[in-house]
Amino acid sequence: MSLGAMQDWTMRISHVIDHAAREAPTREIVTRWADGSETRTNWAGIHRDARKMAQALQALGLKPGDKVASLAMNHSRHLVSWFGVAGMGGVLHTCNPRLFEEQLEYIVGHAEDKVMLYDAAFQPIIDKMRDQWPTVEHYICFDPPEGSDATAFEDWIGAQSGEFEWVAGDERDPCMICYTSGTTGNPKGVQYEHRSTVLHALAGLQPSTFNFSASSVMLPVVPMFHAASWGLPYAGAMAGIKFVFSAVNDPAVLDEMMKKEGVTDSAGVPTVWLAHFQYCDANDIELPKLRAATIGGSAAPRFMIERLMKNGTRVQHAWGMTETSPIGTVGGPTADWDEMTFDQKVEKTMKQGRPIFGVELRTVDLDDRTKVLPRDGEASGALQIRGPWVVKRYFKAEEDALTADGWFDTGDVAILHPDGTMQITDRTKDVIKSGGEWISSVELENAAVGHPAVAEAACVGMFHPKWDERPVLFVVKKEGKDCTAEEVVNFLSDKVAKWWLPDAVEFVDDIPHTATGKISKKDLRDRFSDYTLA
Numbered sequence: 001m002s003l004g005a006m007q008d009w010t011m012r013i014s015h016v017i018d019h020a021a022r023e024a025p026t027r028e029i030v031t032r033w034a035d036g037s038e039t040r041t042n043w044a045g046i047h048r049d050a051r052k053m054a055q056a057l058q059a060l061g062l063k064p065g066d067k068v069a070s071l072a073m074n075h076s077r078h079l080v081s082w083f084g085v086a087g088m089g090g091v092l093h094t095c096n097p098r099l100f101e102e103q104l105e106y107i108v109g110h111a112e113d114k115v116m117l118y119d120a121a122f123q124p125i126i127d128k129m130r131d132q133w134p135t136v137e138h139y140i141c142f143d144p145p146e147g148s149d150a151t152a153f154e155d156w157i158g159a160q161s162g163e164f165e166w167v168a169g170d171e172r173d174p175c176m177i178c179y180t181s182g183t184t185g186n187p188k189g190v191q192y193e194h195r196s197t198v199l200h201a202l203a204g205l206q207p208s209t210f211n212f213s214a215s216s217v218m219l220p221v222v223p224m225f226h227a228a229s230w231g232l233p234y235a236g237a238m239a240g241i242k243f244v245f246s247a248v249n250d251p252a253v254l255d256e257m258m259k260k261e262g263v264t265d266s267a268g269v270p271t272v273w274l275a276h277f278q279y280c281d282a283n284d285i286e287l288p289k290l291r292a293a294t295i296g297g298s299a300a301p302r303f304m305i306e307r308l309m310k311n312g313t314r315v316q317h318a319w320g321m322t323e324t325s326p327i328g329t330v331g332g333p334t335a336d337w338d339e340m341t342f343d344q345k346v347e348k349t350m351k352q353g354r355p356i357f358g359v360e361l362r363t364v365d366l367d368d369r370t371k372v373l374p375r376d377g378e379a380s381g382a383l384q385i386r387g388p389w390v391v392k393r394y395f396k397a398e399e400d401a402l403t404a405d406g407w408f409d410t411g412d413v414a415i416l417h418p419d420g421t422m423q424i425t426d427r428t429k430d431v432i433k434s435g436g437e438w439i440s441s442v443e444l445e446n447a448a449v450g451h452p453a454v455a456e457a458a459c460v461g462m463f464h465p466k467w468d469e470r471p472v473l474f475v476v477k478k479e480g481k482d483c484t485a486e487e488v489v490n491f492l493s494d495k496v497a498k499w500w501l502p503d504a505v506e507f508v509d510d511i512p513h514t515a516t517g518k519i520s521k522k523d524l525r526d527r528f529s530d531y532t533l534a
């Protein structure tokens with residue numbers, strides 16, 4: 001094989017943190033801790049501590065390929081671990097503390113985690129799970145309270161000199177593992193590679209993705225334990241941005257930190273933005289003036305996009321999944337943006353954006369998966385994806401998770417538009433088949449939450465003797481607000497096709513959610529298993 005004349009430069013995470021420390025050493029990393037205290041470090045400090053941590057892991061006897069778990073919120077010490085573990089050749093397993101006990105037992109055992117790094121807030125989980133995690137040999141607490149006998153992270157790394165050479169290896173070595181929190185069966189592990197992570201982070205830097213520059217100040221609300229925090233820590237290090245972390249997800253704290261620290265960018269699931277709106281409204285204060293807000297994980301509803309845009313914030317509606325590292329598509333201004341009316345811009349932003357370079361998308365017929373659908377803005381089908389940061393095989397699985405011709409089936413249903421915009425219309429498991437035609441449960445939900453009295457809505461297909469399935473909408477009312485089923489249906493009548501209108505609207509006190517905050521239709525169906533349409 002003939003090679004070109006360029007230098008060898010293995011795509012490893014260590015280059016990312018070396019770069020941040022060299023080019024943006026004094027750019028700050030601020031943390032607001034669970035106890036209300038604040039600390040400040042910078043990229044040089046993260047680099048120094050990551051080397052100490054890598055050394056400390058070696059001192060415990062860890063070898064390249066070994067797994068280190070974390071059960072932690074967003075903060076600078078967690079960030080250190082992202083680089084420290086990868087830097088000694090290890091694999092960081094970010095665990096979601098909201099998983100059920102059986103799932104936590106399963107994922108730590110399945111990954112064979114050797115070290116558990118955790119926040120003091122999760123001490124009760126640690127105490128409960130310890131006996132069920134036989135592979136874990138060492139427990140280290142990020143923020144032990146005074147008088148605790150837990151090993152403190154700062155003391156543990158503080159015992160090292162930091163004189164450490166990053167462990168070299170192949171760029172296809174694993175560096176991180178995240179488990180999906182599927183609603184059925186055991187969670188599945190997705191192993192990210194050094195190379196896939198570096199490529200994904202480079203893609204994250206594009207103006208049409210996170211649009212980071214040296215002046216960016218990012219407060220990521222998306223947790224470090226979910227889908228690699230959308231790759232933000234790596235992309236942020238590449239651009240040398242200032243990070244502001246909050247170890248608590250309280251809108252009052254987030255609001256204060258955003259305003260006090262000059263935050264320009266933030267990222268989170270729709271419920272996070274909703275909580276922020278409610279906090280500002282209840283206290284009669286203005287929303288922070290952000291430059292950009294990335295929303296993903298579930299569909300961003302119209303009123304949310306409108307409100308943020310009216311506040312001068314660019315809304316980046318993103319789609320992705322744990323299996324895709326996670327970014328697949330991101331919305332942002334398109335070539336025709338300046339000619340569009342405000343409403344047209346909102347309409348466009350409600351769709352999930354366009355694929356970033358490295359991601360290829362296609363849709364196939366829901367009934368005949370061999371039939372690839374046109375990108376005509378109308379045909380709705382099973383969304384499939386391929387690219388260098390898309391899963392090939394789940395951790396320890398015996399077979400690849402791909403179609404015969406090499407695509408990963410996302411489980412989402414989508415429409416591809418001629419200008420490349422992708423629009424999620426449902427999950428394949430949730431789409432409603434009525435009289436042989438498909439109804440999007442997601443579109444009905446999105447439309448319903450626009451009603452001033454509706455706090456949350458979930459739509460499921462219920463058995464119907466004539467049509468097979470018909471939509472039923474479950475609604476949680478906003479506190480202090482009232483509405484009738486008829487009013488909700490009337491409200492929807494000019495927003496969706498007539499035959500999509502729900503056959504029933506049921507008011508409920510709450511709607512079940514998964515560990516990542518998404519509506520759990522499976523639990524909802526279980527809860528209403530005896531439901532019959534009159």
Ligand code: AMP
Nearest residue numbers: 227296297298299318319320321322424
């Ligand atoms: P997870 O792996 O937990 O991040 O979940 C990924 C799933 O979340 C996707 O397959 C979609 O069903 C859903 N999802 C992510 N982003 C969006 C979005 N912007 N709009 C609608 N659904 C989304």
